[in-house]
Amino acid sequence: MKKELAGTMAVLATALLLTSCAVKTAPDAAAAAELASVPGFDLEDGTIHVGQMTALSGPVAPTAGEQVVGQQAYWDYVNAEGGIAGKYPVEVITADNQYNPQLAVQEYQKIKDQIVMLSGILGDASVEALLPILEQDGAVAVPSTQSARFAHYANLAPTFQSYQTNVWNTLSYLAGEGKLDEDSIVCGMVQADQSGQARLDAIEFGAEKLGFTVGEPAEFAPVDAAFTGQVQALKSENCDVVVFGGAANNTPNVIAAATQLDFEPTWITEFFAMSDSFRESPIAGYLQDHVLITGMAGNLDDTSIPGLAELTELIAPTKVTMQHVYGFMQGMATAAILEKAVELGDLSGPGIQEAINQIDEVDFMGLNGPVKWGPVDDRLLPDTTSIFAYDPAAQYGLRNLEVGYVAPEGRGEGF
The missing domain is CATH 3.40.50.2300 (Response regulator)
Structure with a gap:
């Protein structure tokens, strides 16, 4: 990320800070608790590791690669502000499923002990293949898909309209x-x-x-x-x-x-x-x-939309694509979960599930309508379409x- 971003990002810090307007939590949310080390997070090191399952090779690799760039841009922002809760930087471990559900299962088994959650799983079939394994492991993923059937699983944090x-x-x-x-x-x-x-x-x-x-x-x-x-x-x-x-x-x-x-x-x-x-x-x-x-969003050069303004600055001189927006939103959703999990003092799979249960709503800086989380049965995908x-x-x-x-x-x- 460019050094000159610091001034611009400070101006937008209030709008972007996940503990303010982007996330609305349940009124009975627990007070901050002490963290412990779990797979994907060593308290002494302080770095939170998340996994991204996407197509680094294969027929959809070019556009999937743009999602990777978009998500990394959001982590660049978070880390420039000190990380989750201002002190825990995030690193992404990216696995290649080639848009193939069998490979998704294999790749997940390789990285699951290195991450606290998956910040993306590309493809309906890959989400379907991994869901029973996530349930068995008590793990959580943000699905990179728009299937409404994934809206009501404790192990999934759906982000996009269906x-x-x-x-x-x-x-x-x-x-x-x-x-x-x-x-x-x-x-x-x-x-x-x-x-x-x-x-x-x-x-x-x-x-x-x-x-x-x-x-x-x-x-x-x-x-x-x-x-x-x-x-x-x-x-x-x-x-x-x-x-x-x-x-x-x-x-x-x-x-x-x-x-x-x-x-x-x-x-x-x-x-x-x-x-x-x-x-x-x-x-x-x-x-x-x-x-x-x-x-999502509007014209991709419309920097009057706060999310597009920030994303444009973060990946310049690369021009923003809709795939970048998609990845950026995955990062925002994942960061919202991690913020709440840190507040609750538990970055384990069950702790992350409880964090989602305690987040009422996440908005996306004008990029899309809000997603409503909370208890599994109450979750509601955005109803907007650009x-x-x-x-x-x-x-x-x-x-x-x-x-x-x-x-x-x-x-x-x-x-």
Whole structure:
């Protein structure tokens, strides 16, 4: 981190300090207690170690690497202020799951005795594979995923709005803009897994609220490289809107197939289906004309948003991407937990679980709506979605249409 950040960070210290406005705790939270050494934290050394499970190699490595940078930027901030509670610096041990759940299990076994918690697990399948092991170990993780099904586990600290919320909010937005009505056909092009089902559930909910017709979905595997069959099926369904549940490695081939087949619906997808490299690629024009993207914050160069102002300064001269924002928020969520665990005097797995139970709400400096934690059954994911058009001239190719949009028709149950 650059030396000249000290002055800027001091100006924002009050807004950023996790023990102030970013975290609201239960009124009966315990007083500060004395810490003891646990795996991942030696009291004599004073350094807290967390683990990040992500794809350092494999098809999603380029964008996953941006999440790593974003999370590290937040730890740079925390450590520049002295660390958690002003005196315990944080170090990240990063493991490579290659977006593969079997490798996630292997890598976790290698690092679990070196960390107090996982500050990220990339991929629904990896979270699913690790969850029973986390429960057995009494360990905690921040899932790097948007699956609502992970909202109510004592061993998980969900941070982001769900796939369902993003899909539903964007369908509602399109209806409000007069681009979706009872004559429309909405389809899903999703992975054949629970993340895909989450998106399909949101389409069904949207049909109940808005009256459109639901078309037959098309499915694919994360490593698929050819999508002509799926796109042809969607075209045969006469889909006006397609909800796409893929990653950036899938997007160019999906768009190539759509272009070849002259298929031009409105596509809805999350930011992780985008890459900065698309701005100068042959697919940029199609993305600009036909794709809406969901994410957090607003325009990524809008430093009036406190979180973007700080992140921009921390990683300069690198331009902020939405993946950086995602990682930055993971760091914020993890730091909030560690602050409370230190206050309670227990950095063990059960102690960290209790810390989450005692945190009512965490906000994210304008980057997203708040997440509500507290007791497991009371937890509630953010209900906001920032909606973007694709614009090659905009930072990361994202031009904001709505910041923190919430469907006026109401929130879906379990979203």
